[in-house]
Amino acid sequence: MTLRRVFKHGSLAAVVATGVWLLWPAHSQLASAPASGSPAGQAGQAYVLKFSPGQSYYPDSHPFGLGKALSGLATVVRAFEARFPDTKVEIISTPGVREYLVTQLAGGQAPDIINVNVEDVWTDVHKGWYVPLDGFLEAPNPFVVEKGDPNLPGAKQWWDMFRYQAISRGKAAPDGKNYCLTFDMVETGIYYNKDILAELHLTVPKTWDELLVTLGKIRASGRTPLVMHMGAYHDWLMDLMFDQLYFDLLPGIDLVQDPSREPYLQGYLDWDELAFLHTKGFFNRDDPRYVQIWQRMRELRNYTNQDLVSTDTMREFITQRAAMIWHTTAFSYRLSGDKDLGFRWGVFYLPPFTKKTSPHASGRPMCVIGGAATQFEVTNRAVSDTDPSLAMPERIRRSQRLKRVIALLQFMCLPEQNAKIVNEYPAFVPNIVGVDALPVLRPFEKILDRRYTTTKWVFTFDLRFSEIQQRMLGLYLTDGIDLAGFLDWQERNLTAACANLRRRKALDLGRLERAWQAKASARAGMIDLPPRVRKESVP
Amino acid sequence: MRLQGRSTLTCYGIILPTMVMLLTFVYLPVVWAFSKSFYAFEIGGASRFVGLGNYSEYLLEDPTFFPSLANMLLLTLFAVVVRLTVPLIVAKLIHSLPRERWRYVYRLVFLVPIVVPGVAVQLIWAGLIYSDSGLVNEFLRWLDLSHWTHGWLSDPRTALVCVAMVGFPFVGAFEVLIYYAGLSAIPQSVHEAAAIEGATGMRKFLQVDVPLVLSQLKLIAILTVIGSVQGFQSLIILTRGGPGFKTTVPGLWMYYNAFSFQRMGYACSIGVLLFLLILTLTILNLKYFKSSETVQGI
Numbered sequence: 001m002t003l004r005r006v007f008k009h010g011s012l013a014a015v016v017a018t019g020v021w022l023l024w025p026a027h028s029q030l031a032s033a034p035a036s037g038s039p040a041g042q043a044g045q046a047y048v049l050k051f052s053p054g055q056s057y058y059p060d061s062h063p064f065g066l067g068k069a070l071s072g073l074a075t076v077v078r079a080f081e082a083r084f085p086d087t088k089v090e091i092i093s094t095p096g097v098r099e100y101l102v103t104q105l106a107g108g109q110a111p112d113i114i115n116v117n118v119e120d121v122w123t124d125v126h127k128g129w130y131v132p133l134d135g136f137l138e139a140p141n142p143f144v145v146e147k148g149d150p151n152l153p154g155a156k157q158w159w160d161m162f163r164y165q166a167i168s169r170g171k172a173a174p175d176g177k178n179y180c181l182t183f184d185m186v187e188t189g190i191y192y193n194k195d196i197l198a199e200l201h202l203t204v205p206k207t208w209d210e211l212l213v214t215l216g217k218i219r220a221s222g223r224t225p226l227v228m229h230m231g232a233y234h235d236w237l238m239d240l241m242f243d244q245l246y247f248d249l250l251p252g253i254d255l256v257q258d259p260s261r262e263p264y265l266q267g268y269l270d271w272d273e274l275a276f277l278h279t280k281g282f283f284n285r286d287d288p289r290y291v292q293i294w295q296r297m298r299e300l301r302n303y304t305n306q307d308l309v310s311t312d313t314m315r316e317f318i319t320q321r322a323a324m325i326w327h328t329t330a331f332s333y334r335l336s337g338d339k340d341l342g343f344r345w346g347v348f349y350l351p352p353f354t355k356k357t358s359p360h361a362s363g364r365p366m367c368v369i370g371g372a373a374t375q376f377e378v379t380n381r382a383v384s385d386t387d388p389s390l391a392m393p394e395r396i397r398r399s400q401r402l403k404r405v406i407a408l409l410q411f412m413c414l415p416e417q418n419a420k421i422v423n424e425y426p427a428f429v430p431n432i433v434g435v436d437a438l439p440v441l442r443p444f445e446k447i448l449d450r451r452y453t454t455t456k457w458v459f460t461f462d463l464r465f466s467e468i469q470q471r472m473l474g475l476y477l478t479d480g481i482d483l484a485g486f487l488d489w490q491e492r493n494l495t496a497a498c499a500n501l502r503r504r505k506a507l508d509l510g511r512l513e514r515a516w517q518a519k520a521s522a523r524a525g526m527i528d529l530p531p532r533v534r535k536e537s538v539p
Numbered sequence: 540m541r542l543q544g545r546s547t548l549t550c551y552g553i554i555l556p557t558m559v560m561l562l563t564f565v566y567l568p569v570v571w572a573f574s575k576s577f578y579a580f581e582i583g584g585a586s587r588f589v590g591l592g593n594y595s596e597y598l599l600e601d602p603t604f605f606p607s608l609a610n611m612l613l614l615t616l617f618a619v620v621v622r623l624t625v626p627l628i629v630a631k632l633i634h635s636l637p638r639e640r641w642r643y644v645y646r647l648v649f650l651v652p653i654v655v656p657g658v659a660v661q662l663i664w665a666g667l668i669y670s671d672s673g674l675v676n677e678f679l680r681w682l683d684l685s686h687w688t689h690g691w692l693s694d695p696r697t698a699l700v701c702v703a704m705v706g707f708p709f710v711g712a713f714e715v716l717i718y719y720a721g722l723s724a725i726p727q728s729v730h731e732a733a734a735i736e737g738a739t740g741m742r743k744f745l746q747v748d749v750p751l752v753l754s755q756l757k758l759i760a761i762l763t764v765i766g767s768v769q770g771f772q773s774l775i776i777l778t779r780g781g782p783g784f785k786t787t788v789p790g791l792w793m794y795y796n797a798f799s800f801q802r803m804g805y806a807c808s809i810g811v812l813l814f815l816l817i818l819t820l821t822i823l824n825l826k827y828f829k830s831s832e833t834v835q836g837i
Contacts, residue, residue, distance in 0.1 A: 307690025
């Protein structure tokens with residue numbers, strides 16, 4: 001009997017003890033809890049910063065499985081730690097999915113520095129998840145100041161260290177603040193197999209129509225002319241074609257000139273402008289330019305890989321089954337680092353539309369759609385040593401942890417440190433003055449000197465809009481739906497996205513209406529405007 | 540009396556941690572989801588009461604509702620049919636083997652794949668079988684039928700069928716074991732009586748074995764319906780619901796709304812509707828699907 005009782009009570013105690021043990025916070029959680037005020041690492045380390053740099057510079061990784069393991073970022077971080085012995089920087093890898101990030105940010109547990117497209121950040125800036133960097137960027141970089149030369153870029157403003165000012169400053173959110181540090185640049189281009197083109201007596205096309213003819217000849221030779229993934233249609237091509245067809249309308253439809261961004265992004269259409277223009281009858285089946293975007297896209301589809309989802313586009317190009325591939329700067333490393341490639345290659349940028357392509361073609365060169373590659377954002381974790389009930393500006397002012405986080409970014413922007421990271425292998429074009437691009441990336445430098453895109457459709461509206469657009473565009477391009485059916489979806493999608501935008505952002509439509517009226521004369525001579533706009537123009 | 544009371548208390552004490560965790564991590568989120576389905580809110584943002592607004596938007600305005608519901612019903616129907624037939628046939632074949640040693644070997648052979656995670660299986664199908672250079676297309680090229688090759692999962696005409704075919708030949712180890720247990724539980728006297736009556740082969744299988752494993756069929760049917768209505772793991776790996784919405788199901792759309800679009804209240808309303816659907820289907824199943832005990836008049 002006694003033994004049974006001992007067993008019973010012993011079992012109960014064991015169950016309770018196990019439950020308590022399982023639910024007890026880990027030591028590290030206790031150490032970094034916001035209530036403690038000063039996160040501690042090892043003895044003497046007051047700050048343990050978590051840094052998620054993304055995959056491109058992750059230490060010990062082998063991009064494309066080539067070359068030596070990366071060590072540039074780790075070297076720079078160790079140098080930073082040597083300067084600040086009370087700080088430890090943990091370089092961590094986080095899933096590149098928004099689902100993960102959102103939950104981490106909501107709990108204040110995201111890494112101090114993350115690398116995501118800042119347009120995704122804009123959706124959430126009103127929630128206090130991110131730290132605006134303007135105050136720091138407008139102040140001197142202390143690591144430059146200590147060099148003693150007041151003429152060095154960064155001695156007056158950290159901003160001055162960035163080479164591509166337009167793109168870097170253009171990353172400011174629509175609330176006017178900048179949440180993003182544009183660390184380096186990416187651009188896309190058409191990589192082509194010189195040997196195949198020579199064999200077929202073809203040259204690099206100078207216009208869009210020539211491009212289609214060239215692709216047709218390659219197809220006739222039994223090869224896939226051009227391989228590209230679905231995102232290239234949905235994101236890159238959409239913006240390029242929109243810019244080609246709408247550029248001439250900008251004097252009459254670019255309604256808001258943001259003083260902080262306009263010097264860098266001339267004519268850029270923000271989400272409020274797009275939403276307003278939609279109410280005026282733009283971007284639907286009655287807008288001939290809008291319809292032409294999808295028609296031209298479908299034409300190109302005849303020359304690209306059948307399967308837009310699962311085709312291994314790189315393999316198709318490397319094995320010479322495809323003559324061209326539309327890819328980013330990073331692909332240069334894959335090609336230049338392959339000693340057994342077996343063919344010569346080159347890069348060209350997409351050629352412009354002509355009046356033959358579309359009567360609405362502006363005839364201007366294709367714009368830049370790439371821009372910022374590695375985009376560092378500072379999260380609310382960086383101010384976790386302050387009272388969360390305080391306003392963000394006050395938290396920024398008080399936080400000691402944030403100062404150390406910013407110092408790390410400033411340190412990484414020093415040319416001698418930046419080159420160790422960005423130029424460790426040719427993937428991205430450096431964005432720091434004094435750091436030259438690696439030779440293989442120089443063709444992309446010229447592309448980046450072009451005018452920036454008129455808008456970024458994928459990042460302008462909510463994620464639901466982008467998801468539906470990508471899905472239905474994919475269906476349209478694979479003949480699962482006709483143009484009328486696709487436009488029907490797209491109209492409903494855009495209408496819902498605009499409504500959501502108005503609800504969330506409280507757009508000042510009155511201001512836009514006044515700007516619209518003021519530009520009536522600029523629109524007077526424009527052809528093929530949507531019917532509603534034409535009716536308005538009639539006195 | 541006092542001892543009995545203490546013993547009872549001890550028992551309650553033992554199950555208390557489980558109950559606390561069950562309440563915290565299962566029932567509380569369910570109640571929370573019900574209540575939040577009446578609100579419009581996003582993670583980290585403000586919450587606004589919208590009544591039945593989320594429900595009406597999903598049922599009346601969301602363009603994905605009907606296509607995704609149709610996809611879900613088709614996939615569920617297909618899953619129920621194959622899981623009620625193929626594993627049962629396999630279990631019967633194993634059970635009919637004359638020697639226990641071979642029965643054991645086959646049971647083991649069918650059981651081993653159960654340790655492979657579902658995600659790995661889906662990735663194998665997506666990467667090795669359906670991809671552009673996968674098994675199916677390469678086999679067609681080998682047969683000189685290159686014109687038949689295409690993106691199986693990206694072609695709107697084939698995507699849903701291909702998703703349904705993942706897991707071919709559908710011999711799920713779990714189902715085989717359940718059916719095998721049911722077949723083993725049939726008394727020898729029943730087999731002998733059937734033999735005297737002249738029931739052999741297919742006739743015996745359909746008229747004797749199947750009615751006596753109805754309880755197992757019912758269980759598998761319920762579990763399959765629940766799994767198919769709730770599940771979207773394979774879809775998110777294989778197609779992400781595309782092309783277009785050709786392979787989207789309500790569960791997947793719920794996931795996107797919750798974690799990609801941050802429309803948590805809206806996602807909760809989809810979840811509640813799925814719960815009600817599963818509840819209805821389960822009640823119908825329990826009510827109209829006879830069990831072997833009913834058939835035997837037990």
